[in-house]
Amino acid sequence: MTHTAAVGSSRSSRPQVYDVSQGSEPCKIPAVGLTADQLDTALSVFHTYIPDSKLSNGISLGDTAAARQHSRFKTLSENIEHDDQGSDGSDYSENETWSCTCMSQGGVDDQYLCTAKDGDACDCVSEFGNFYSSLGDDSKRQLLKLDALPDRLPLVECSPECACRARCANRVSQLGVRAPLTVRPAVSGIGLGLFFSPATSVDLPKGTFISLYAGEYLTTVEARTRWKDQQSLEQSEGQGNYILSLKLPGETIHIDPRHRGNVGRFLNHSCDPNCVVHVVRWGAGQGWPRAATYTKRYVKPGEELTFDYANASGGPWTKEAKGDEHNDKRTRCLCGSTRCRGWMPYDETL
Numbered sequence: 612m613t614h615t616a617a618v619g620s621s622r623s624s625r626p627q628v629y630d631v632s633q634g635s636e637p638c639k640i641p642a643v644g645l646t647a648d649q650l651d652t653a654l655s656v657f658h659t660y661i662p663d664s665k666l667s668n669g670i671s672l673g674d675t676a677a678a679r680q681h682s683r684f685k686t687l688s689e690n691i692e693h694d695d696q697g698s699d700g701s702d703y704s705e706n707e708t709w710s711c712t713c714m715s716q717g718g719v720d721d722q723y724l725c726t727a728k729d730g731d732a733c734d735c736v737s738e739f740g741n742f743y744s745s746l747g748d749d750s751k752r753q754l755l756k757l758d759a760l761p762d763r764l765p766l767v768e769c770s771p772e773c774a775c776r777a778r779c780a781n782r783v784s785q786l787g788v789r790a791p792l793t794v795r796p797a798v799s800g801i802g803l804g805l806f807f808s809p810a811t812s813v814d815l816p817k818g819t820f821i822s823l824y825a826g827e828y829l830t831t832v833e834a835r836t837r838w839k840d841q842q843s844l845e846q847s848e849g850q851g852n853y854i855l856s857l858k859l860p861g862e863t864i865h866i867d868p869r870h871r872g873n874v875g876r877f878l879n880h881s882c883d884p885n886c887v888v889h890v891v892r893w894g895a896g897q898g899w900p901r902a903a904t905y906t907k908r909y910v911k912p913g914e915e916l917t918f919d920y921a922n923a924s925g926g927p928w929t930k931e932a933k934g935d936e937h938n939d940k941r942t943r944c945l946c947g948s949t950r951c952r953g954w955m956p957y958d959e960t961l
C-alpha cells in the first residue's frame with residue numbers, strides 16, 4: 612500500500628490529518644508525527660477497521676441470530692467451558708435474553724436514564740449494579756467507578772435490546788471512542804502507541820472509557836496457530852503479537868486485532884500503566900464479553916495510554932516470561948517505567 616500524502620511528513624507541505632478509525636468512531640483519531648513508512652504500516656495493519664469485535668468468519672456479534680446459526684460460532688461455543696451460572700455471574704445463561712423496559716421521558720434528563728435518575732427502577736441496574744457515575748460537568752461523560760467493581764465480575768451495560776436506547780447512561784463502552792486520542796510513535800520506540808491528545812490542557816479523569824480492544828474472536832486452536840505465526844513475525848520483522856486472551860470464570864476468549872481491529876490494538880504494555888482492561892457485556896446472557904480499557908488514574912495531556920498485559924483478564928492467566936535463555940516466548944519489556952519487570956507477560960496456554 613502506498614500513499615502520496617504523508618501525515619507529518621516533509622513530503623507534504625500541509626500535513627494531512629488521517630483518521631485511523633476511517634470514520635468508524637464518533638471522534639476522529641488522527642495519526643500524528645508518523646513518517647510515510649510508519650503511516651503505511653499504521654494503515655496496512657487494518658485490512659478492515661472494525662469498531663466492535665467480530666467472529667473470525669466476519670460475522671458481527673450484534674447479529675446474534677446469524678452468529679448463533681453459524682458453525683464457527685458453535686465451534687467457539689463448544690470451546691468454551693460454561694459454568695452452571697451465566698458467565699456474567701448471574702443466573703442468566705447465554706441463551707436467554709435480558710433487557711430493561713426503561714423508556715425515555717424526553718428532555719435533557721434522558722442522558723441519565725437507567726443510572727443516575729431512575730437507577731433503582733431499571734431492571735438492568737438493579738440486577739447487575741450501577742458502576743458508572745456522571746462526571747457532573749457539561750461533557751455528560753460517565754466514569755467507571757473502578758473502586759466499587761467486584762473482583763472478576765464483568766460489567767453489564769444495558770443491551771441493544773433494552774428500551775432505553777443510545778442515550779442511556781448505562782451504555783458507555785458501546786458508544787465508541789469519545790476521548791481525544793492520537794496514534795503516534797510510541798515513547799519506548801516500539802512501533803506506534805495511543806496517546807491522550809486534548810485540544811486544551813485538561814486531565815483525563817480516572818475511570819474514563821478509552822476504547823474497546825476489538826478484533827476477531829478466535830477459538831483456542833485458532834489463537835494458538837496465529838500466536839505462533841505472530842511470534843515468528845515479531846522475531847523476524849519486529850512486528851508485534853496482538854492476541855489478547857481473556858480468561859473469565861468458565862471461559863476463555865481470544866481477541867486478535869491484527870487483521871481486523873480497532874484503535875485499541877495500538878495500546879502498548881507498561882508495568883506501571885495508566886489504563887486497565889475490564890470485561891464488559893452489553894446485556895446479560897446474550898451479551899458477548901468485550902474487552903474495554905479505562906483510565907486507572909488521572910492522565911495528563913500528551914501521555915501515552917498503556918495497560919498491563921498481565922492484568923488483561925483481571926485474572927492469573929499470564930506468566931511473566933523469565934529471563935531464561937531457553938524460553939523462546941520471552942520478549943524484553945521496553946516500557947521504561949521504574950517498576951519494569953523486565954519481560955513482557957504472555958499467555959502460557961497459547
Ligand SMILES: C[S@@+](CC[C@H](N)C(=O)[O-])C[C@H]1O[C@@H](n2cnc3c(N)ncnc32)[C@H](O)[C@@H]1O
Nearest residue numbers: 801802803851852876877878879880944945946
Ligand atoms: C498490541 S501491540 C501494541 C502496538 C504496537 N506497538 C504497534 O506498533 O502496533 C503489542 C505489541 O507491541 C509491542 N510492545 C507493546 N508493549 C511493549 C513493551 N512494553 N515492550 C516491548 N514491546 C512492546 C510488542 O511487539 C507487542 O507484541
